[in-house]
Amino acid sequence: MTTSRAAEAFAPAAADIAFAYHARTRHSLRRYAAGPETLDWDAQPNPFREFAGSPRSMLPLTSDRLATTFADSCNGTAPIHPLTIDGTALLLELSFGLAAWKELGPDRWALRCNPSSGNLHPTEAYVVADNIAGLSDGLHHYISREHVLEQRCRRGAVSHAQPRLWLALSSIHWREAWKYGERAFRYCQLDIGHALGAISYAATALGWHARVVDGTDSATLAAIIGLDRTDDFAGVETEDADVLVAITPRDINAPARAELPPRYTTDDTWYGQANRLDRHPLYHWPVIPEVSTATAGEAQDAVTASSPRPPLAQRSRARAADLILNRRSAQRFDAKFTMDRAAFLALLDALLPRAIPPWDIWPFAPRLHPLLFVHRVEGLTPGLYALPRSSDAGTSLRRALRPDFDWQRVERAPDHLPLFHLLPTDSRGVIRTASCHQAIAGDSCFAVAMLAEFTTMVSENPWRYRQLHWEAGLIGQALYLEAEAAGLRGTGIGCFFDESVHEMLGVVTAEFQTLYHFTVGRPLTDDRITTLPAYPGRTRNEAGVLP
Structure with missing residues (x-):
């Protein structure tokens, strides 16, 4: 047996790595899981990823015009919006957009529709568009701060298929690890679950159906959202490919398992270089990439049919958008x-x-x-x-x-x-x-x-x-x-x-x-904190291409 094979034979199995990670990151009354000894809040990582050199499209803000109630949204009776750039913009506004800005003394921070532990937001959202009216075919990255899409890849061939839309989610582990140390991988995964819920509630308010595409392995998903393009992430924090979600209007008979987006070809054009979020990281937590690698993969489950249950008895008649945007x-x-x-x-x-x-x-x-x-x-x-x-x-x-x-x-x-x-x-x-x-x-x-x-x-x-x-x-x-x-x-x-x-x-x-x-x-309000508009200075329905 060669040395490499011998080392491979004694290497822990992926499941053992996951179990060991979970055990070592348990908090107890005797000790907390390993984390930073101090935090410099003035040096907090940039909460917004951007890709320099990517063409940007400003998206309209139209949630104030969405009359759908929370009850109609949850009951599947919301009016069906067409799959266009306007609908896509509204989906993003209600799932990943800013809900407000908060101020306390000299501190100012953004609240988003998708919750995050400690408001750190490791989750990044990508749009894959195919024949969506008003939106170029290809891959786009969403920046919630300005409510814009950055085009990461423009398709060279024109699609003639019916409109198709996917959202893909990734995690930047360092955003959480900066504050929480080794336990951060857990929190990143919890945030993905919250983000999936945010997509579901937003999609149903538009008369759309959102479903996780199971059977998509991590490497395939990384290629779909361009995370395997190492030169585009040279010298910056990496992203972990997590999950792909297919979006379809409710009146479309979608297949039990959604199709993947078309593969990229040499005719396609890529744009953008990822920004650095933390110039001077003080700590490194190697156990996080280790457990990330060990838990990469896929699942292929039989599609689960929900148990027959009566409709929910109490549903709010408030606007769905109001509940989503006012969630705190x-x-x-x-x-x-x-x-x-x-x-x-x-x-x-x-x-x-x-x-x-x-x-x-x-x-x-x-x-x-x-x-x-x-x-x-x-x-x-x-x-x-x-x-x-x-x-x-x-x-x-x-x-x-x-x-x-x-x-x-x-x-x-x-x-x-x-x-x-x-x-x-x-x-x-x-x-x-x-x-x-x-x-x-x-x-x-x-x-x-x-x-x-x-x-x-x-x-x-x-x-x-x-x-x-x-x-x-x-x-x-x-x-x-x-x-x-x-x-x-x-x-x-x-x-x-x-x-x-x-x-x-x-x-x-x-x-x-x-x-x-x-x-x-029942919450108690802290009157010291000031709430400000999510997008001050933006005119409703304003859209266009940014320089």
């Missing part, structure tokens, strides 16, 4: 407010897979199951509850969790809602402590720990490590929008003491792992 992460909650029981049950019902947003974008079976720490919900005993999101998850959860949990169906809950009472207790203090001592976990009306089916999934395909985090982020985005629709607000929590949560729940093996926390309650 709560910074503090009213610790005395009690949530309405019907609103609580309706919110949980919206987490069950159906052919409505955000689950219509997701072709995979549900693998994450919320454990709910209920503090103040009208008519519910404070304590711990479980919501198994698949028919067989209840049995495996019972085996994995503490044997003294009572597993009683919640009375007067809808028959199709598998909500179980596990333990009566005042959990405000323990979940606050377990959520890295964050007060919002205890001051909320309820907090969520999302348990993922873990070991088997990742062992069979290490790419599932990404997928599980995406599903967690997707659940988080549903909680954000549904809370907003109920007049409340949510906040995602990526910092928690993994081991303490598992001990609290009785999880002693890696069969299940907690991947994400979330809280919902």
